[in-house]
Amino acid sequence: MSDTKPRTDGGATTTARLRRTLDRMTVEDAGLYVVLLFAALFYIVPIESGLVTSFKTGTAIIETAPFAPPGPSGFTFEKWQTAIDALLRGMGNSLLYAVPATVISAIVGSITAYGLTIPTWKKSYKAVVLMLIIAGIFIPYQAVLVPLTQFWSQWAQLDQVLSFVWALGVSNDYAGIVELVITHVAYGIPICTLLFRTYYKTMSEEMIESARLDGATLRRVYRRIVLPLSGPMFAVVLIYQFTQIWNDLLFTLVLVSTESSPAAPVVLILAGLGTSLEGQDFALRMAGAFFAALPTLAVYIFFGEEFAEGVAA
Amino acid sequence: MPDFFRRLHRTISPSSGDDESEVRADGGVVSDGPTADAPTEPDRDATARLKAALDRRFGSDFMESSIFWLPPFLLMGLFVYGAVIWNLLISLTDYQRFENAPDYSDLDFEMYTRALADSGFIDAAVNTLILLLLFTAGTLMVGLLLAILIDRGIRFENSFRTIYLLPMSLSFVVTAQFWLWIYNYNNGIANSVIGTFGLGPVSWLGNQDIVLYAIIFALMWQFSGYAMVVYLAGLRAIPREHYEAAKVDGASTLKMYWRVIIPQLKGATISAAVVLMVFGMKAFDFLYSLTGGYRPPNGADILATKMVREAYANLNWAYGAAIAIVLFGMALGVIGPYLVYEYRRDNL
Amino acid sequence: MATLELDSITKTFQDGDEEIVAVDDVSMSIDDGEFLVVVGPSGCGKSTTLRMVAGLETITAGTLSIDDRVVNDVKSQDRDIAMVFQSYALYPHMSVRQNMSFGLEESTDLPDEEINRLVSETGEMLGISNLLDRRPSDLSGGQQQRVALGRAIVRDPEVFLMDEPLSNLDAKLRAEMRTELQRLQNDLGVTTVYVTHDQTEAMTMGDRIAILDGGELQQIASPLKCYHEPANQFVASFLGEPSMNFFDVTLDGNRLVGDVFDYPVADEVRANLGQTTDLVLGIRPEAIELVERKSDAHEFEMTVDVVEPMGDENTVYLHFDPDADPDVAETLVATIDGFTRVSEGDSVVARIPEDAIHVFDRLTGEALHNRSMEDAADQVDLV
Structure with missing residues (x-):
């Protein structure tokens, strides 16, 4: 892994660099920081103004600047209360499919990538399989939507297959959740495979050969060598996949009928939140947006490095 | 065909041109001692022989490794390629409304001719192209600029990077809410900013001529952090010596980047561009969330939204499928060359 | 313990439309318990040969047998071989003990206590008992090398394969390990194929050395025989430091005529040269006397x-x-006693003893006349 980030600094270079920066702080450098700060402002302001707006009363929204804090008189938790009430059930539903789909697609991706990277078989045949898989990452999902609807509504009627579950008192709308898990796993395989493959390619070939000479079958090599060493990549893939699945609207829209369904995921409810005949309630929308984004924001703040690695691959 | 069968036969036979020893092996006669003409110990089991033959054809671990990649590959293939082919079939039918299933007995290109005659489709296609080109080019430029600035050995590099990439972690549904608020006619930041220059107010999302560009701007905000990360990785792979050599050669900073550094970022540019274009085609989520419905703001309809609207709001399933095929073709036009490029560079 | 037989082994790679021959028709047979060193410049095919023996590369043509059993199509794990890699290839997430147990766990049905006992014994033999619970990343290069060796030894395989196992060590440690490896191999008596580009390792370690160049086997013989009776000019120039002196000469009667000197040869030497007139005269630096x-x-x-x-x-x-x-x-390069005082610009008389010269066919490189080994080393036990 070290050669992929040739200039990741040890402590020594960081201090050296810091000293260098201070020594040579010129007008040009100062300009650089100003530009960077303005850019940072540009990225922050939409989010910041959303955050402050979510705490504003109706009058404060009109009277204060969009990015200014509400002030004591215009401050309210009311919108957050409403948003949480509206979205909490969606949150649960989202977790219900996002977590299993993330875990399964990461595991399947790891296994697939292993089979396509470590064992030796003809490169040209491997390349064909890989091309088909990688192309699968980039397919616009619109091209599969109608068949997908057909498949789940006419061919694989989970509604009936899972009737024993509904008998337990679970709403049969939750068939949509199961469909979402399977769908997200199927369409998540390509990206998970690619991410794991880039990692497995950096593994020492001699180590794998050594394990095979030691008498291990491919299955044992995976179990005992490759899987235990995949930890860092699992972090990257799980985080990336979770963000993707949590944020996806298209499949939920198509597979889970409506936002009023008991199984409606959070994105679906949020898209319609705060819209009514009287106009748009922006404070409510912002509060909802932040509440819905909490899990991915938390993931991003705690695992920023892994997230960056996931998107860059 | 005969040639194919001969090849198949040759593939399956363990030792070509040695039929006699094979027959003996099949008969179960144990041949003692080293058999000089048969390089392998004779396999008595036909399936074992087939397995060995496949291994020889595809590589030594082919059969043993297939258990790992084949089932997921088939699942993925079914859902992706199976569905695309199915979609193509549906686009050739007249499937619509509440029919349970398409009628595959009568296939024609009616839906495609209908699309060409539909001004809404043409507008959406043009909008898609504008969005793809402007969004991709703009995002790449902003990303490159940020990456270069951040790579100048600044302090708080990580903090800046975290901030620039932050929007990327948010859902389209969420960012759409933020931009709705920014583009709000009465209280939005956009209008207050241009107001300080004595301009506006502008109805960003209401004006048909502006809305598409306003949306592109918002998408650039969300994705330029991604482009920056990709470029940063590319920049980090360039040895320090190249910067120093250019400096020693007397190149100005601007010239150094233009002539020495940026040309080396070709690979990063290509892969980032492909990903961005594909994201652009999927911009559906953002547009849907702006209005909370299948119809995006006037003047901002793209193929991705039109397809979903035709199929799921108007229940014109076959027509939606046809639009999807056009979109798929566009995506293929981007991905195909990219994959060939990666294959040539041995990057697969 | 086993014999190893390579019969006309060939390996070709496909590079686009081009076919690259990495190993060309190499045959050798290695005796039970023998230590064979395969040596040659980089890209000569020595590693590919070793990897074919290990089963890590397929064999394009020829047969490979271990103990008279053809193993061309036998998978690596079923060949009962152990290999030590240049990078050591230790499993980073396992302790030294687990590293060494891995092969026994995967390839045998031995109970855990037995495996533990074997690992401890081997650890003791290699002097790494105190390291058994550490991770590879906590070990020095030399210690990792020992673990890699221990991992191979504990398996008690039919054949040891070693791919430049010492080249990542510093010079002093390398010299130590050279001796130690030889001693171990001697004690264990396991047939060993050892690949290196280092001619010192080749000369000092092997019972025999096989010299490869351009994928072809140049010579396989005892180190001293290769040194003193090289089969061709490549072998002569590859072994020895400084390298053998070569002069293009033409045979004229009983004289070898060069650009700047004539060298008369006796009838016995002349008889070996036959009809060939385009020759190369070779002389080792240490054979030259002032x-x-x-x-x-x-x-x-x-x-x-x-x-x-x-x-x-x-x-x-x-x-x-x-x-x-x-x-x-x-130029003529000579190695002379360290106490002989010569300095730049001195005029000296150099003697090129006739009993020490080598003569090669300039066209084919084949050795036509070599110095006799009996003369070269009278007290050495010859093969």
Whole structure:
């Protein structure tokens, strides 16, 4: 892994660099920081103004600047209360499919990538399989939507297959959740495979050969060598996949009928939140947006490095 | 065909041109001692022989490794390629409304001719192209600029990077809410900013001529952090010596980047561009969330939204499928060359 | 314990439309318990050969047998071999003990206690008992090397394969490990194939050495035989440091005529040369003697160009014509006693003893006449 980030600094270079920066702080450098700060402002302001707006009363929204804090008189938790009430059930539903789909697609991706990277078989045949898989990452999902609807509504009627579950008192709308898990796993395989493959390619070939000479079958090599060493990549893939699945609207829209369904995921409810005949309630929308984004924001703040690695691959 | 069968036969036979020893092996006669003409110990089991033959054809671990990649590959293939082919079939039918299933007995290109005659489709296609080109080019430029600035050995590099990439972690549904608020006619930041220059107010999302560009701007905000990360990785792979050599050669900073550094970022540019274009085609989520419905703001309809609207709001399933095929073709036009490029560079 | 037989082994790679022959028709048979060193410059096919033996590369043509069993299509894990890699290839997430147990766990049905016992024994033999619970990343290069070795030894395989196992160590440790490896191999008596590019390792470690170049086997013989009776000019130039001196000469009667000197040869030597007239005269630097004054036709007046003192000996670069440009003149390299005082610009007389010369066919490189090993090393036990 070290050669992929040739200039990741040890402590020594960081201090050296810091000293260098201070020594040579010129007008040009100062300009650089100003530009960077303005850019940072540009990225922050939409989010910041959303955050402050979510705490504003109706009058404060009109009277204060969009990015200014509400002030004591215009401050309210009311919108957050409403948003949480509206979205909490969606949150649960989202977790219900996002977590299993993330875990399964990461595991399947790891296994697939292993089979396509470590064992030796003809490169040209491997390349064909890989091309088909990688192309699968980039397919616009619109091209599969109608068949997908057909498949789940006419061919694989989970509604009936899972009737024993509904008998337990679970709403049969939750068939949509199961469909979402399977769908997200199927369409998540390509990206998970690619991410794991880039990692497995950096593994020492001699180590794998050594394990095979030691008498291990491919299955044992995976179990005992490759899987235990995949930890860092699992972090990257799980985080990336979770963000993707949590944020996806298209499949939920198509597979889970409506936002009023008991199984409606959070994105679906949020898209319609705060819209009514009287106009748009922006404070409510912002509060909802932040509440819905909490899990991915938390993931991003705690695992920023892994997230960056996931998107860059 | 005969040639194919001969090849198949040759593939399956363990030792070509040695039929006699094979027959003996099949008969179960144990041949003692080293058999000089048969390089392998004779396999008595036909399936074992087939397995060995496949291994020889595809590589030594082919059969043993297939258990790992084949089932997921088939699942993925079914859902992706199976569905695309199915979609193509549906686009050739007249499937619509509440029919349970398409009628595959009568296939024609009616839906495609209908699309060409539909001004809404043409507008959406043009909008898609504008969005793809402007969004991709703009995002790449902003990303490159940020990456270069951040790579100048600044302090708080990580903090800046975290901030620039932050929007990327948010859902389209969420960012759409933020931009709705920014583009709000009465209280939005956009209008207050241009107001300080004595301009506006502008109805960003209401004006048909502006809305598409306003949306592109918002998408650039969300994705330029991604482009920056990709470029940063590319920049980090360039040895320090190249910067120093250019400096020693007397190149100005601007010239150094233009002539020495940026040309080396070709690979990063290509892969980032492909990903961005594909994201652009999927911009559906953002547009849907702006209005909370299948119809995006006037003047901002793209193929991705039109397809979903035709199929799921108007229940014109076959027509939606046809639009999807056009979109798929566009995506293929981007991905195909990219994959060939990666294959040539041995990057697969 | 096993014999290993390579019969006309060939390996070709497909590179686009081109077919690259990495190993070309190599045959050798390695005796039970023998230590064979395969040596050659990089890209000569030595590693590919080893990897074919290991089953890590498929064999394009030819047969490979272990103990008379053809193993071309036998998978690596079923060949009962152990391999030590240049990078050691230790499993980073396992302790040393787990690293060493892995092979036994995967390839045998031994109970855990038995495996533990074997690992502990091997650890003791290699002096790494105190390291058994550490991770590879906590070990020094030399310790990792020992673990890699231990991992191979504990399996008690039919054949050991070693791919430049010492090249990641520093010079001093390398010399130590060389001796230790030899001792271990001697004690264990396991058939060993050892690949290296280092001629010191080749000369000192092997029972026999096999020299490869361009994918072809040049010679396989005892180190001393290869050194003193090289099969061809490549082997002669590859072994020995400084390298053997070569002069293009033409045979004229009983004289070898070069650009700047003539060298008369006796009838016995002449008889070995047959009809070939385009020849190369070879002489090892250490065979050259500096004498007081020119007294026969095998002695030449020369000028000292450069002296490189090595301590115990001096490497002296001589050339024939005192006025010639030293960069282009034909140079003779001689190794002489470290106490002999010569300095740059001195005129000396160098003797090229006739019993030490080698003569090669200039076209094919094949050795036509070699110095006799009996003369070269009378007290060495010959193969």
